Amino acid sequence: MEEVKAAIAFDQPKLRASVDGQTILVEGAYLVFEQDVIAAPDGAIAEFQIRMELRVVYPRHEPKVFEVGGRIPRIPDRHINPDGDCCITVWENWLVTANDHSFRSFLGGPINEYFLGQFWFERTGKWPFGEREHGTPGLEEAYSDALGIANRRKSLLYHVRLLTQHWPKGHWPCPCGGGLRLRHCHRHDLMTMHQRVPPNVARRMLRKLNPDKRETRSVGF
Ligand SMILES: [Zn+2]
Ligand SMILES: [Zn+2]
Secondary structure, eight states: OHHHHHHHHHHOTTEEEEEETTEEEEEEEEEEOOTTSOOOGGGOOEEEEEEEEEETTTTSSOOEEEEOSSOSOSSGGGTBOTTSBBOOOOHHHHHHHOSOOSHHHHHHTHHHHHHHHHHHHHHHSSOTTOOOOSSHHHHHHHHHHHHTSOOOHHHHHHHHHHHTSSSOOTTSBOTTSSSSBGGGTTHHHHHHHHHHSOHHHHHHHHHHHSTTOOOOSOOOO
Protein backbone atom coordinates (compact mmCIF):
# COMPACT_ATOMS: atom_id res chain seq x y z
CA MET A 1 0.00 0.00 0.00
CA GLU A 2 2.81 2.39 0.84
CA GLU A 3 4.46 1.56 -2.46
CA VAL A 4 1.21 2.28 -4.31
CA LYS A 5 0.67 5.56 -2.50
CA ALA A 6 4.21 6.71 -3.17
CA ALA A 7 3.98 5.88 -6.88
CA ILE A 8 0.70 7.76 -7.22
CA ALA A 9 1.97 10.76 -5.29
CA PHE A 10 4.96 11.07 -7.61
CA ASP A 11 3.38 10.45 -10.99
CA GLN A 12 -0.42 10.37 -10.85
CA PRO A 13 -1.84 13.05 -8.53
CA LYS A 14 -5.40 12.54 -9.78
CA LEU A 15 -5.56 8.95 -8.60
CA ARG A 16 -6.36 7.84 -5.07
CA ALA A 17 -5.84 4.51 -3.37
CA SER A 18 -7.88 2.66 -0.78
CA VAL A 19 -7.77 -0.78 0.76
CA ASP A 20 -10.60 -3.28 0.65
CA GLY A 21 -9.57 -6.52 2.35
CA GLN A 22 -6.83 -8.13 0.26
CA THR A 23 -7.45 -5.72 -2.62
CA ILE A 24 -6.04 -2.26 -3.19
CA LEU A 25 -8.33 -0.06 -5.26
CA VAL A 26 -6.85 2.78 -7.29
CA GLU A 27 -9.40 5.15 -8.78
CA GLY A 28 -9.58 8.48 -10.54
CA ALA A 29 -8.13 10.11 -13.62
CA TYR A 30 -5.05 8.51 -15.14
CA LEU A 31 -2.76 11.04 -16.81
CA VAL A 32 -1.19 9.99 -20.09
CA PHE A 33 2.27 11.18 -20.99
CA GLU A 34 4.22 11.02 -24.19
CA GLN A 35 6.79 8.28 -24.12
CA ASP A 36 10.18 9.18 -22.68
CA VAL A 37 9.08 12.47 -21.21
CA ILE A 38 9.68 12.93 -17.50
CA ALA A 39 6.28 12.75 -15.88
CA ALA A 40 5.00 16.14 -14.82
CA PRO A 41 1.27 16.75 -14.25
CA ASP A 42 1.14 19.71 -16.60
CA GLY A 43 2.77 17.63 -19.32
CA ALA A 44 -0.13 15.17 -19.59
CA ILE A 45 -1.68 14.89 -23.04
CA ALA A 46 -4.86 13.04 -22.03
CA GLU A 47 -6.81 11.69 -19.07
CA PHE A 48 -8.75 8.46 -18.74
CA GLN A 49 -11.05 7.58 -15.86
CA ILE A 50 -9.91 4.28 -14.43
CA ARG A 51 -10.42 1.82 -11.61
CA MET A 52 -7.57 -0.51 -10.84
CA GLU A 53 -7.71 -3.56 -8.62
CA LEU A 54 -4.48 -4.99 -7.25
CA ARG A 55 -3.94 -7.71 -4.74
CA VAL A 56 -1.55 -7.20 -1.88
CA VAL A 57 0.49 -10.06 -3.36
CA TYR A 58 1.30 -7.91 -6.42
CA PRO A 59 3.17 -8.71 -8.71
CA ARG A 60 2.34 -12.38 -8.22
CA HIS A 61 -1.24 -11.56 -9.08
CA GLU A 62 -2.04 -9.68 -12.28
CA PRO A 63 -3.69 -6.31 -11.60
CA LYS A 64 -6.93 -5.48 -13.39
CA VAL A 65 -7.45 -2.08 -14.95
CA PHE A 66 -10.91 -0.89 -15.99
CA GLU A 67 -11.70 2.18 -18.06
CA VAL A 68 -14.80 3.53 -16.32
CA GLY A 69 -15.44 6.81 -18.16
CA GLY A 70 -16.92 5.09 -21.22
CA ARG A 71 -14.42 6.86 -23.45
CA ILE A 72 -13.21 3.67 -25.15
CA PRO A 73 -15.83 1.81 -27.24
CA ARG A 74 -16.32 -1.70 -25.84
CA ILE A 75 -15.22 -3.62 -28.91
CA PRO A 76 -12.43 -6.22 -29.19
CA ASP A 77 -10.59 -4.11 -31.77
CA ARG A 78 -10.02 -1.52 -29.06
CA HIS A 79 -8.51 -4.06 -26.66
CA ILE A 80 -11.13 -3.73 -24.01
CA ASN A 81 -13.71 -6.20 -22.76
CA PRO A 82 -17.43 -5.43 -22.44
CA ASP A 83 -17.06 -4.80 -18.68
CA GLY A 84 -14.36 -2.19 -19.31
CA ASP A 85 -11.48 -4.53 -18.43
CA CYS A 86 -8.52 -3.26 -20.46
CA CYS A 87 -5.94 -5.61 -21.93
CA ILE A 88 -3.02 -3.54 -20.78
CA THR A 89 -0.29 -6.06 -21.45
CA VAL A 90 0.38 -9.78 -21.55
CA TRP A 91 1.31 -10.04 -17.88
CA GLU A 92 3.61 -13.06 -18.16
CA ASN A 93 5.57 -11.39 -20.95
CA TRP A 94 5.99 -8.29 -18.89
CA LEU A 95 7.26 -10.39 -15.97
CA VAL A 96 9.73 -12.10 -18.29
CA THR A 97 10.96 -8.99 -20.14
CA ALA A 98 10.82 -6.09 -17.65
CA ASN A 99 13.66 -5.68 -15.16
CA ASP A 100 11.60 -3.71 -12.71
CA HIS A 101 8.27 -5.22 -11.59
CA SER A 102 7.44 -2.50 -9.08
CA PHE A 103 3.98 -0.95 -9.13
CA ARG A 104 5.48 2.35 -10.19
CA SER A 105 7.12 0.71 -13.16
CA PHE A 106 3.78 -0.86 -14.17
CA LEU A 107 1.95 2.44 -13.70
CA GLY A 108 4.33 4.41 -15.88
CA GLY A 109 5.14 1.61 -18.34
CA PRO A 110 2.44 -0.71 -19.70
CA ILE A 111 -0.50 1.36 -18.44
CA ASN A 112 0.81 4.55 -19.99
CA GLU A 113 1.59 2.75 -23.22
CA TYR A 114 -1.94 1.34 -23.35
CA PHE A 115 -3.69 4.67 -22.87
CA LEU A 116 -1.25 6.51 -25.08
CA GLY A 117 -2.15 3.93 -27.74
CA GLN A 118 -5.86 4.55 -27.14
CA PHE A 119 -5.37 8.29 -27.39
CA TRP A 120 -3.42 7.88 -30.58
CA PHE A 121 -6.04 5.56 -32.03
CA GLU A 122 -8.79 8.11 -31.31
CA ARG A 123 -6.90 10.66 -33.33
CA THR A 124 -5.49 8.63 -36.19
CA GLY A 125 -7.34 5.30 -36.30
CA LYS A 126 -3.98 3.55 -35.98
CA TRP A 127 -2.02 1.94 -33.19
CA PRO A 128 1.35 3.61 -32.64
CA PHE A 129 3.26 0.57 -31.40
CA GLY A 130 1.94 -2.08 -33.76
CA GLU A 131 -0.72 -4.40 -32.53
CA ARG A 132 -1.39 -7.93 -31.44
CA GLU A 133 -4.78 -9.49 -31.90
CA HIS A 134 -7.19 -9.37 -29.00
CA GLY A 135 -7.79 -12.64 -27.15
CA THR A 136 -6.16 -16.02 -27.59
CA PRO A 137 -4.43 -15.42 -30.97
CA GLY A 138 -2.68 -12.37 -29.53
CA LEU A 139 -1.75 -14.33 -26.43
CA GLU A 140 -0.19 -17.13 -28.47
CA GLU A 141 1.74 -14.60 -30.51
CA ALA A 142 3.00 -12.85 -27.38
CA TYR A 143 4.10 -16.06 -25.67
CA SER A 144 5.86 -17.29 -28.81
CA ASP A 145 7.77 -14.02 -28.86
CA ALA A 146 8.65 -14.35 -25.17
CA LEU A 147 9.96 -17.86 -25.77
CA GLY A 148 11.62 -16.98 -29.06
CA ILE A 149 9.90 -19.75 -31.01
CA ALA A 150 7.65 -19.90 -34.09
CA ASN A 151 4.00 -19.23 -33.38
CA ARG A 152 2.40 -22.65 -33.80
CA ARG A 153 -0.07 -23.61 -31.12
CA LYS A 154 0.95 -27.24 -30.72
CA SER A 155 4.64 -26.45 -30.41
CA LEU A 156 3.93 -23.52 -28.10
CA LEU A 157 1.85 -25.68 -25.77
CA TYR A 158 4.53 -28.33 -25.65
CA HIS A 159 7.26 -25.81 -24.87
CA VAL A 160 5.18 -24.20 -22.16
CA ARG A 161 4.37 -27.59 -20.63
CA LEU A 162 8.06 -28.46 -20.54
CA LEU A 163 8.81 -25.13 -18.88
CA THR A 164 6.31 -25.77 -16.10
CA GLN A 165 8.64 -28.54 -14.90
CA HIS A 166 11.45 -27.65 -12.53
CA TRP A 167 13.87 -29.86 -14.33
CA PRO A 168 12.94 -30.95 -17.87
CA LYS A 169 13.81 -34.63 -18.26
CA GLY A 170 16.35 -35.66 -20.88
CA HIS A 171 14.30 -38.55 -22.22
CA TRP A 172 11.36 -36.38 -23.21
CA PRO A 173 10.88 -35.76 -26.94
CA CYS A 174 12.57 -32.54 -28.01
CA PRO A 175 10.04 -29.74 -28.64
CA CYS A 176 11.65 -28.87 -31.98
CA GLY A 177 9.78 -31.82 -33.43
CA GLY A 178 12.94 -33.39 -34.87
CA GLY A 179 12.12 -36.72 -33.23
CA LEU A 180 15.17 -36.87 -30.97
CA ARG A 181 15.15 -36.93 -27.21
CA LEU A 182 15.77 -33.67 -25.45
CA ARG A 183 19.21 -34.72 -24.14
CA HIS A 184 20.43 -35.37 -27.69
CA CYS A 185 18.89 -32.24 -29.19
CA HIS A 186 17.88 -28.79 -27.88
CA ARG A 187 18.37 -29.37 -24.17
CA HIS A 188 20.70 -26.40 -23.85
CA ASP A 189 18.26 -24.04 -25.59
CA LEU A 190 15.48 -25.25 -23.37
CA MET A 191 17.50 -24.68 -20.21
CA THR A 192 18.28 -21.12 -21.34
CA MET A 193 14.57 -20.56 -21.93
CA HIS A 194 13.90 -22.04 -18.51
CA GLN A 195 16.03 -19.36 -16.89
CA ARG A 196 14.00 -16.59 -18.52
CA VAL A 197 10.60 -18.25 -18.05
CA PRO A 198 10.48 -19.89 -14.62
CA PRO A 199 7.93 -22.66 -13.88
CA ASN A 200 5.48 -20.39 -12.06
CA VAL A 201 5.29 -18.06 -15.07
CA ALA A 202 4.99 -21.04 -17.44
CA ARG A 203 2.09 -22.39 -15.35
CA ARG A 204 0.26 -19.09 -15.68
CA MET A 205 0.83 -19.15 -19.42
CA LEU A 206 -0.55 -22.67 -19.63
CA ARG A 207 -3.62 -21.74 -17.63
CA LYS A 208 -4.35 -18.82 -19.94
CA LEU A 209 -3.77 -20.89 -23.07
CA ASN A 210 -6.09 -23.60 -21.73
CA PRO A 211 -8.63 -21.69 -19.68
CA ASP A 212 -10.97 -24.72 -19.54
CA LYS A 213 -8.43 -27.13 -18.11
CA ARG A 214 -7.91 -26.86 -14.39
CA GLU A 215 -5.03 -29.28 -14.07
CA THR A 216 -1.63 -28.04 -15.14
CA ARG A 217 0.62 -29.92 -12.78
CA SER A 218 0.77 -33.41 -14.23
CA VAL A 219 2.31 -33.39 -17.66
CA GLY A 220 2.06 -36.97 -18.81
CA PHE A 221 4.33 -37.40 -21.79
ZN1 LIG B 1 -6.62 -6.99 -26.56
ZN1 LIG C 1 15.44 -30.35 -30.83
